[in-house]
Amino acid sequence: xxxxxxxxxxxxxxxxxxxxxxxxxxxxxxxxxxxxxxxxxxxxxxxxxxxxxxxxxxxxxxxxxxxxxxxxxxxxxxxxxxxxxxxxxxxxxxxxxxxxxxxxxxxxxxxxxxxxxxxxxxxxxxxxxxxxxxxxxxxxxxxxxxxxxxxxxxxxxxxxxxxxxxxxxxxxxxxxxxxxxxxxxxxxxxxxxxxxxxxxxxxxxxxxxxxxxxxxxxxxxxxxxxxxxxxxxxxxxxxxxxxxxxxxxxxxxxxxxxxxxxxxxxxxxxxxxxxxxxxxxxxxxxxxxxxxxxxxxxxxxxxxxxxxxxxxxxxxxxxxxxxxxxxxxxxxxxxxxxxxxxxxxxxxxxxxxxxxxxxxxxxxxxxxxxxxxxxxxxxxxxxxxxxxxxxxxxxxxxxxxxxxxxxxxxxxxxxxxxxxxxxxxxxxxx
Amino acid sequence: xxxxxxxxxxxxxxxxxxxxxxxxxxxxxxxxxxxxxxxxxxxxxxxxxxxxxxxxxxxxxxxxxxxxxxxxxxxxxxxxxxxxxxxxxxxxxxxxxxxxxxxxxxxxxxxxxxxxxxxxxxxxxxxxxxxxxxxxxxxxxxxxxxxxxxxxxxxxxxxxxxxxxxxxxxxxxxxxxxxxxxxxxxxxxxxxxxxxxxxxxxxxxxxxxxxxxxxxxxxxxxxxxxxxxxxxxxxxxxxxxxxxxxxxxxxxxxxxxxxxxxxxxxxxxxxxxxxxxxxxxxxxxxxxxxxxxxxxxxxxxxxxxxxxxxxxxxxxxxxxxxxxxxxxxxxxxxxxxxxxxxxxxxxxxxxxxxxxxxxxxxxxxxxxxxxxxxxxxxxxxxxxxxxxxxxxxxxxxxxxxxxxxxxxxxxxxxxxxxxxxxxxxxxxxxxxxxxxxxxxxxxxxxxxxxxxxxxxxxxxxxxxxxxxxxxxxxxxxxxxxxxxxxxxxxxxxxxxxxxxxxxxxxxxxxxxxx
Numbered sequence: 001x002x003x004x005x006x007x008x009x010x011x012x013x014x015x016x017x018x019x020x021x022x023x024x025x026x027x028x029x030x031x032x033x034x035x036x037x038x039x040x041x042x043x044x045x046x047x048x049x050x051x052x053x054x055x056x057x058x059x060x061x062x063x064x065x066x067x068x069x070x071x072x073x074x075x076x077x078x079x080x081x082x083x084x085x086x087x088x089x090x091x092x093x094x095x096x097x098x099x100x101x102x103x104x105x106x107x108x109x110x111x112x113x114x115x116x117x118x119x120x121x122x123x124x125x126x127x128x129x130x131x132x133x134x135x136x137x138x139x140x141x142x143x144x145x146x147x148x149x150x151x152x153x154x155x156x157x158x159x160x161x162x163x164x165x166x167x168x169x170x171x172x173x174x175x176x177x178x179x180x181x182x183x184x185x186x187x188x189x190x191x192x193x194x195x196x197x198x199x200x201x202x203x204x205x206x207x208x209x210x211x212x213x214x215x216x217x218x219x220x221x222x223x224x225x226x227x228x229x230x231x232x233x234x235x236x237x238x239x240x241x242x243x244x245x246x247x248x249x250x251x252x253x254x255x256x257x258x259x260x261x262x263x264x265x266x267x268x269x270x271x272x273x274x275x276x277x278x279x280x281x282x283x284x285x286x287x288x289x290x291x292x293x294x295x296x297x298x299x300x301x302x303x304x305x306x307x308x309x310x311x312x313x314x315x316x317x318x319x320x321x322x323x324x325x326x327x328x329x330x331x332x333x334x335x336x337x338x339x340x341x342x343x344x345x346x347x348x349x350x351x352x353x354x355x356x357x358x359x360x361x362x363x364x365x366x367x368x369x370x371x372x373x374x375x376x377x378x379x380x381x382x383x384x385x386x387x388x389x390x391x392x393x394x395x396x397x398x399x400x401x402x403x404x405x406x407x408x409x410x411x412x413x414x415x416x417x418x419x420x421x422x423x424x425x426x427x428x429x430x
Numbered sequence: 431x432x433x434x435x436x437x438x439x440x441x442x443x444x445x446x447x448x449x450x451x452x453x454x455x456x457x458x459x460x461x462x463x464x465x466x467x468x469x470x471x472x473x474x475x476x477x478x479x480x481x482x483x484x485x486x487x488x489x490x491x492x493x494x495x496x497x498x499x500x501x502x503x504x505x506x507x508x509x510x511x512x513x514x515x516x517x518x519x520x521x522x523x524x525x526x527x528x529x530x531x532x533x534x535x536x537x538x539x540x541x542x543x544x545x546x547x548x549x550x551x552x553x554x555x556x557x558x559x560x561x562x563x564x565x566x567x568x569x570x571x572x573x574x575x576x577x578x579x580x581x582x583x584x585x586x587x588x589x590x591x592x593x594x595x596x597x598x599x600x601x602x603x604x605x606x607x608x609x610x611x612x613x614x615x616x617x618x619x620x621x622x623x624x625x626x627x628x629x630x631x632x633x634x635x636x637x638x639x640x641x642x643x644x645x646x647x648x649x650x651x652x653x654x655x656x657x658x659x660x661x662x663x664x665x666x667x668x669x670x671x672x673x674x675x676x677x678x679x680x681x682x683x684x685x686x687x688x689x690x691x692x693x694x695x696x697x698x699x700x701x702x703x704x705x706x707x708x709x710x711x712x713x714x715x716x717x718x719x720x721x722x723x724x725x726x727x728x729x730x731x732x733x734x735x736x737x738x739x740x741x742x743x744x745x746x747x748x749x750x751x752x753x754x755x756x757x758x759x760x761x762x763x764x765x766x767x768x769x770x771x772x773x774x775x776x777x778x779x780x781x782x783x784x785x786x787x788x789x790x791x792x793x794x795x796x797x798x799x800x801x802x803x804x805x806x807x808x809x810x811x812x813x814x815x816x817x818x819x820x821x822x823x824x825x826x827x828x829x830x831x832x833x834x835x836x837x838x839x840x841x842x843x844x845x846x847x848x849x850x851x852x853x854x855x856x857x858x859x860x861x862x863x864x865x866x867x868x869x870x871x872x873x874x875x876x877x878x879x880x881x882x883x884x885x886x887x888x889x890x891x892x893x894x895x896x897x898x899x900x901x902x903x904x905x906x907x908x909x910x911x912x913x914x915x916x917x918x919x920x921x922x923x924x925x926x927x928x929x930x931x932x933x934x935x936x937x938x939x940x941x942x943x944x
Contacts, residue, residue: 263805265804271780271783275780275781276776276779276781279791280780281739282759282778283760283763284761284762286760
């Protein structure tokens, strides 16, 4: 092995990372092309406007705004980076959710529903425990666990349908998504947790920073009496941003999932069931239980994502969800795809997706462009990450030539001879 | 002037980076002969055929048809030269009818409309001439494997191919179907068609081929007249060393009963009838009991029932004194059951996982391999290396090799190592040598015999008559879900066995104790 670089390139994991990076790069390039085309079609943008747009697409997260001269200024943008971390938090968890299910051979498209159920349980618990009945931290913990449990339950339903009745989990997940949307709308409609704007029908559920407090004999929500995730010092590093300790919790969970999947007997069982349910059964692994368990874990992760997002107390929840599903749930799918289902990779791909989101805001804020251009980028990346398997195969095609197997007959089950290039060299002649 | 040979591949050399797949290989096919191409897995047979079909371009050598050099750049060129092939894994569209499959790609059209009438007439003619009975209107997914193969053959004939290549055609057929196919091939040869027959089954070569070309590890070993050779010589040529074709074993010394099956009945998945009907038998320590029968007579279901993969409706299974009739699969494994499954890709291995993880597939929960739910990777690695060494499992990267990338023989060795090493009193082996070459078969047979000699009870299910006759100490024949006969391999003949297998003879009542 003379060439360590070539060895590195030949490693499967390197190829996975490369494939994802290629998808990302292609997405950014397409985004830049859109920026250029839009710039050319609009006379008010001009050459310098186009140049600014392209630079923001690639490095918007490092832009600090416009200097007095009108030039874009660059540097450490604490606010943008902090917000990126804040937005990445739920994405990490929904990404993990999709990734865990995928490792067990299931496609968890139910993350939005699990996320919604998690949202509901978290908010209901956080808002219905009267202020002062227990330490705020316990309220936080209860609300967080309730979110996880609700998500887990919502994930276990399609899991059980799959395991015991062999109903396709994708169908069941889509159904449970909409069930969740309607259940959540209904529960909050009936609740007193709505904060209706004076004179309108529109309103939001109170933020978790509000606490149920008795004022003059009446129960009312008072700001500051509720719960919020601890900042854990991150507000010092990223002043002016929404960031809180949730991102650290999410990263710890990601590490936990990585350990679960790669080091434990449970992870081994889940993966065995996913890769070959028949062989798992043959070996005495309870495949049905594992399918339900895998979906429950996946649901619990989505629920945890919702809990961490809403427990931040930064954002108000618009309860009427019966016509839409949360993007944070669906975006778990591209996050997991981009990370090739690797739990640690999920952290990075979620951060990247959150960054694109912030870049969109920068575009709107600093240029004449519209933030929706970043949605185009995300769309291209999602599209390409679905192709990442193809890209990986292409990468393999080139490098594996080195050890291409002339004796495809070694692997009799492969279609031959087209599959010859695919099959690794076996031992017979090694 | 016509050349003696219809197709010649002269001094073909095909390299892949790091390996020479075909090294100076010459294959000359005479007009109207059946020419066998013999070689172990990995000998370069597929590569050579891919070169003939234009999928690979050889670095050296030339291909001639009727003595003239031809250039085959892609499969269409091969088709134009009237070369056709029946692949081992059929290339049929499952939801199309037989007729549609036959004309697919060579359809006659008029103004863009299919002209099926003409095609039907031609196919019917062919089917009668060569006694290739197929139901032209049946969907491929509904017909037997044998009929699917006849469909593939008709496909070649419909295209007027004169060079017919059969790639391992008998691997999927029952003994009767094999005989039929042999007859069909002889018919083709009489008609003047030339047949190239790729196989590693020596019996078939002896039965049907005129000449045989042997490849070994990418090299040309030689071409012999089948009349002037014998099985032993051919297998020595193929493997490169003298091979033990006959299993060496002493008299069995059966001990106590290990597995006892009483009145077992298992419902069928596909029909309302029971797949296994009131079957009873015992397997004792130190004997190999073989369940013989034509594929699909309930052998697979019987094994699934004993191993717990399928639910039984009636009957009692006792293993080593424990009633396991209703036990979970893991309990049965713990009670002393090792199982070499029929389908090593479906049940035997998690193909997309590493070899070492597959080796501990049933054992990862044992304290030796886990602590507090965390897998002891080092212990797994060490154990995997032990199995790999002990059972000679060859793979590219040792314990971390992806199982999928291993050869069939080595996958099977890994499974056998895993199952045998669990030291269970009962070993169930279902078609353990299916699709393997002579060297691997020899190894697996010797392993089974040594397990028997070590006092294990071995239940073998096999479709290969040779294997049944050579290996077993007792033969139970299954027919339509029942055990119809118990035979002593030393006192019976293949012919008699065949009669039992076909249901024409029986020496037991109902499914009473055989």
